[in-house]
Amino acid sequence: MLDNILDNIKKKSLKERFLLVLGILFFLLYLVLGLFIIFMDNFPLDMSLPYRIAFGVILIAYASFRFFRIINDTNT
Template sequence: MLKSIRINIQKKSLKERFLLVLGILFFLVYLVLGLFIIFMKNFPLDMSPAYRIAFGILLIAYASFRFFRIINDNNN
């Protein structure tokens, strides 16, 4: 599987590779931001802990959605 992903990335144009890297970067940004919002003790915005955890989970769910879209687009 890893070999097929490597070959598939090599077939992509420079623009497609750049968009793939950008997609992976934003996946990581949303994932880290969601974890940061959930586990940060001194959060700068005045939010109740329940809303903060819900917002963090929403960001992590969106990050996983983006990850599966990247994987599906990479297989094509």
């Protein structure tokens, strides 16, 4: 299966590969931002802990949504 994914990536044009890398970069950005918001002790915005956790979970859920879209796009 991994060989199939790597072959599909190699068949993509330069523009498609750039967009794939950009998609992975933004996935990681949303994931890390969500984790920072949840676990950062001195958060610069004045938010209570339940709202920070909810916002962080929403960002992590959005990051996983983007990840599954990248995976599905890579398989086609």
